[in-house]
Amino acid sequence: MKLELRGITKKFGAFTANDSIDLTVESGQVHSLLGENGAGKSTLMNVLFGLYEPTAGEILADGRPVRFSGPGEAMRAGIGMVHQHFMLIPVFTVAENVALGDEHTRAAGILDLESTRRKIREISDEYGFHVDPDARIEDLPVGVQQRVEIIKALVREARVLILDEPTAVLTPQETDELLDIIRRLRDNGTAVVFISHKLREVKAISTVISVLRRGRLVGTADPDADQSELAALMVGRAVELNTTKSAPKLGEETFTVSDLTVLSPEGVRLVDRVSFGIRQGEILAVAGVQGNGQTELTEAIMGLQKAQGSIRLDGEEILGRTTKQVIRAGVGYVPEDRSTDGLVGSFSVAENLVLNRFDRAPVGNRFQLSPAVIRSLAEQRVAEFDVRTQGVDLPVGTLSGGNQQKVVMARELVDDLKLFIASQPTRGVDVGSIEFLHDRIIRERDSGTPVMIVSTELDEVLDLADRIAVMYHGRIIGIVPGDTSRDDLGLMMAGISPGTEPDTTPDTTPKGVTA
The missing domain is CATH 3.40.50.300 (P-loop containing nucleotide triphosphate hydrolases)
Structure with a gap:
């Protein structure tokens, strides 16, 4: 035909x-x-x-x-x-x-x-x-x-x-x-x-x-x-497709997750006794097919999911804290769905840029906001992150997907972060914006911040990661160097560590999750 x-x-x-x-x-x-x-x-x-x-x-x-x-x-x-x-x-x-x-x-x-x-x-x-x-x-x-x-x-x-x-x-x-x-x-x-x-x-x-x-x-x-x-x-313009980064300058391991478990309402283990650590100046990428516990893992860290185990940041236990308290502890967080969890579409670009600090000086306090400070901060961040908008007073929902993601990233990448987490950082974003966002993530790592990336895009994982943790059916089945081959990573994403048989344990497999 x-x-x-x-x-x-x-x-x-x-x-x-x-x-x-x-x-x-x-x-x-x-x-x-x-x-x-x-x-x-x-x-x-x-x-x-x-x-x-x-x-x-x-x-x-x-x-x-x-x-x-x-x-x-x-x-x-x-x-x-x-x-x-x-x-x-x-x-x-x-x-x-x-x-x-x-x-x-x-x-x-x-x-x-x-x-x-x-x-x-x-x-x-x-x-x-x-x-x-x-x-x-x-x-x-x-x-x-x-x-x-x-x-x-x-x-x-x-x-x-x-x-x-x-x-x-x-x-x-x-x-x-x-x-x-x-x-x-x-x-x-x-x-x-x-x-x-x-x-x-x-x-x-x-x-x-x-x-x-x-x-x-x-x-x-x-x-x-x-x-x-x-x-x-x-x-519509030339794009640098390969991310360039130097070898990491590693510091102390300041973020650790130990025996973390997240249960569904039915009692199924969505995250199953997960443990790992991230050092200062390092990017750990969590890879895997969507639906293998990555979402629940990041939400548990951010206080959005009830969990068992331990999550420590700079020696302080943060498991059990509210999301607001986790952010106050120095965590920057880019959620996997910017439209529902990362932005308020009807709010202006400027308002979205202060959602995580609207009640703190100099932006505001418990009783009032400072419009002049908010506008000045927004204009500065829009310029720094190359957000293409006709003005900071426009609703953020009118921006393209790539520019919306830049707004989220600009809000979360603040000074003196102790941990930066980005889940699906370039989902629905064009290759031009991917280039920019990857550069900003690497700059944050090079400033000494521990960085955790969650991505289902294997090219992105290989571009950014210093180490890669692969999740399958709620478990981390291996943590490997960032230069691990695509074939080996693909096997791990299917539940097979090189040289081992597939993980088929039935009682911990989340219902409906596929590999």
Whole structure:
């Protein structure tokens, strides 16, 4: 199938998400859509899949104009889509999920799952999926769940397969396996649209690369294009992709976590007897697939989760303190979700920059604020952190994701920190802002502050870390040097320390957590 998008425009009120985009997708190709978060990639594919009605433009399938009023029509036309957040029902089996929405019945209206099981086995054998039709979705690793989504599309005879950020929750080994599957699909004549902002993967898999920036198609490239060229197309300027840092100048171990355990309301160990320490002038990166206890670990340190064990900072026990008390003890904290936990969108940039000190001099006290001081401080921090805003009085919610993250970082990186924690420090941030934020994190480490980074992005971990702690099912299964190979880290993220068997202890595995 040949799909052509001509002049596709999609507006949401006054905001233009896609602006007159022309794109052609052909059989036997992997057509990658590359762009920073918010560039319009997913919106464009949601238009193609019938989830959004285009404001202007047309779609042609094999030269004929088509218009989809919903995903069902798109699927019947041979288009399948695997969304970044899977559309699976956890308590259903693989076969039940695949059959859902396209049910076949036998006599007396009895659901015919056997024909679905047979199709799943045939596709699984053809592409090496190794998927059990009768397995329950909630019991499957995330990489296998993604294969189920692909099988759903192939059972419906998709000739165009859209994959939206398909490697966001995969280990390196699962990513390599997925890329192999995509190559097989391509070789069998399927057209694959690969949506991503990860340059390494786009170069590895693409036949052709289209780059979107701020809703517009700004260029196309061959897969042999230099990564720096692609990055410059994405953000509109030259970008330094490799983080430069000197060897750490290590001081004392001033932050320690000992036998830390966090239980869910049901009594499941979300963090299981975790212990580690961080020295002054060191970055410890906590790596792992999302959902293996990293969130609960950082929240326990910040007093946001009840926990057992010990957390000591400069010799003082801080476990059991409130979040405000932890911050007062000298901890800077960048939460993993800036929009819900890091910022108040309707507050101004200036107000957000003093959320952690509004009741302390010179910003204010228990009874009143000092607007002049707040504004002066905000203007200084906006300039220092290169926050792109029309003014410090504008709502912070009007800023781009990268600039919002700079606001959070500017607020938390204050003088005389005793510990700096950044969880997913560059999530949803373009490569230009990543460059800046990484530099600021390294500068904080070089000033002698112990730094803890939590990231699911392996490239980020390898760029920043002096040491790497890998979490799996709530445990730290190893702490290794920052120059450990990607392959070894990938094995650890899957629960396998080099030279050991997988950790399959059943009683401490959080329900629903996958590797």
